[in-house]
Ligand SMILES: CCCCCCCCCCCCCCCCCC(=O)SCCNC(=O)CCNC(=O)[C@H](O)C(C)(C)COP(=O)(O)OP(=O)(O)OC[C@H]1O[C@@H](n2cnc3c(N)ncnc32)[C@H](O)[C@@H]1OP(=O)(O)O
């Protein structure tokens with residue numbers, strides 16, 4: 001769409017007091033990354049076949065999938081070319097990598113997301129060197145997915161019922177779904193696309209169960225794509241979002257795979273059925289850990305999209321004067337609107353920084369694990385659980401806040417805010433449900449509180465537990481250091497309260513697990529335990545309002561610095577030129593309900609009733 005940039009946006013950009021490009025480079029972790037990102041953006045976004053004539057909302061469930069899969073294979077081809085050309089495309093230091101461009105191309109989810117994001121990475125992390133050499137071929141026929149969740153079990157994965165029984169006479173595993181609740185349910189790309197998968201199943205050797213292990217299984221013929229004998233596979237139907245993700249179900253009827261299809265980097269089953277244990281029980285859970293870490297950066301990116309849309313719209317939208325004799329103001333001038341939006345911009349930066357820090361920690365811990373040192377794994381797991389849970393829940397609430405901040409127009413699919421919300425809120429559940437993950441972190445904290453309560457030595461990271469017990473916390477200071485101290489006091493106080501409740505339940509004769517369950521609300525809910533006073537809160541509030549006013553002139557600059565192209569933003573409300581009403585009208589004209597001046601339903605259903613009444 002041609003035409004001038006909206007006048008208000010031009011003025012906002014003139015007001016900006018910082019160098020937008022410099023911030024973009026910081027977000028991308030360096031100018032060279034910005035340049036590379038833009039090259040990839042230009043390359044991919046210029047592929048004409050990736051753009052739709054008809055908005056995808058008007059397609060049927062089946063058409064949406066078919067459209068998405070067409071685009072997915074164009075993108076896959078490009079990814080392969082870029083890899084060959086040695087362009088690093090999956091560098092998570094930059095949330096705005098090629099993976100993010102896909103948000104624009106699909107407006108929903110790439111059906112190959114799990115193939116690219118989880119299938120290959122799990123093989124790379126969990127398969128032996130020989131298996132990797134065989135399976136990670138660039139021209140592989142495998143299109144894979146990660147198959148873990150079942151109809152009956154998602155959170156409690158030790159309860160998974162699919163079995164893999166070793167048959168030493170044929171040197172094979174027999175994969176089997178013993179009952180309906182054991183059907184795999186949810187894996188992305190499984191419904192129609194994948195011909196192979198990584199399956200989590202209970203390993204049985206000579207009648208002994210060794211717990212969950214990962215197996216590579218072919219499920220469809222590579223040539224005809226028909227399900228192999230003994231495989232029942234299909235798609236699970238429409239969802240709140242993720243509607244092009246092709247989520248599926250899968251059952252095995254004594255399906256045989258070679259012994260060498262168990263992922264054997266950390267654990268082995270030998271030809272004679274000997275089981276060689278892993279160095280740490282939970283190494284099999286590694287892919288979940290990695291995805292939880294990556295998700296934090298992805299959520300930062302979703303927040304930057306929502307903030308860009310809502311801030312630009314709020315600069316363009318004028319409604320109500322503040323004083324009755326003045327013209328109507330930009331809605332961005334209302335302090336309550338600033339409060340809704342600026343926190344989203346800030347949170348995006350926070351999760352980006354934390355996501356990067358977690359990514360680097362993950363790299364470090366993985367290198368240690370390679371050297372046989374598992375010492376840092378529990379802390380990384382506890383941090384990843386908590387940060388994934390909190391960032392997904394906060395991001396969903398903030399995206400929804402941005403949507404509401406756009407009033408009625410935020411309810412339009414063409415604003416793209418409903419799709420961003422549906423995508424973001426799914427992350428509260430998948431890859432470990434919110435409460436379940438918080439309870440994992442609580443378990444870790446309570447373990448260290450017990451040490452503190454028993455006056456045993458604590459690692460440096462937990463010294464503040466001891467400070468809390470000795471009442472060594474400083475008086476509240478209204479500064480970043482003071483706020484961090486305050487948070488430490490809250491964590492210590494909350495952990496103590498949960499621990500005390502646990503102890504009380506145990507003293508009353510409860511079993512530990514029951515006592516834990518009874519304390520679980522305390523284990524997940526925060527209270528105020530810091531030394532903050534009423535006066536401090538008032539001072540904090542007024543500082544916050546001062547900051548809103550300081551940020552106001554830079555609001556548009558701050559979201560421009562996220563540097564998200566219109567083709568990726570896909571929003572009538574958030575485009576760079578701010579031509580909101582023109583774009584809305586143009587999108588409305590694409591509605592099939594506007595194709596005929598008089599819809600045929602008038603003749604079929606309306607007229608017979610209205611005309612009869614007239615007679
Ligand atoms: C082009 C580029 C592409 C790039 C792609 C980038 C992708 C980014 C975006 C991704 C989009 C993703 C799309 C959707 C994907 C969804 C996929 C799924 O949901 S898949 C399905 C996801 N499903 C889920 O996430 C299921 C959630 N459930 C679970 O993970 C487990 O059931 C559990 C962890 C909750 C409990 O496990 P359980 O075995 O019952 O364990 P207990 O409680 O009995 O604790 C015993 C001890 O173990 C310890 N420990 C535990 N874990 C770990 C660990 N990892 N490590 C270390 N330690 C660990 C624990 O601390 C404790 O220690 P201690 O206190 O004794 O010392």
Ligand SMILES: Cc1cc2nc3c(=O)[nH]c(=O)nc-3n(C[C@H](O)[C@H](O)[C@H](O)COP(=O)(O)OP(=O)(O)OC[C@H]3O[C@@H](n4cnc5c(N)ncnc54)[C@H](O)[C@@H]3O)c2cc1C
Pocket residue numbers: 114146147148149152153154155156185186187188242247426429430431432433434435436439520
């Ligand atoms: C969009 C999407 C994509 C997905 N993709 C995949 C995929 O590719 N591969 C795959 O294998 N899976 C996938 N999943 C499945 C996903 O990982 C699970 O749905 C998720 O782990 C939650 O498990 P659940 O459904 O069993 O929830 P449940 O555990 O049944 O949760 C229901 C409620 O019970 C509560 N609860 C459960 N256990 C406890 C407890 N111990 N203590 C306190 N409260 C508890 C929860 O907090 C929640 O409130 C996907 C899911 C979605 C929504």
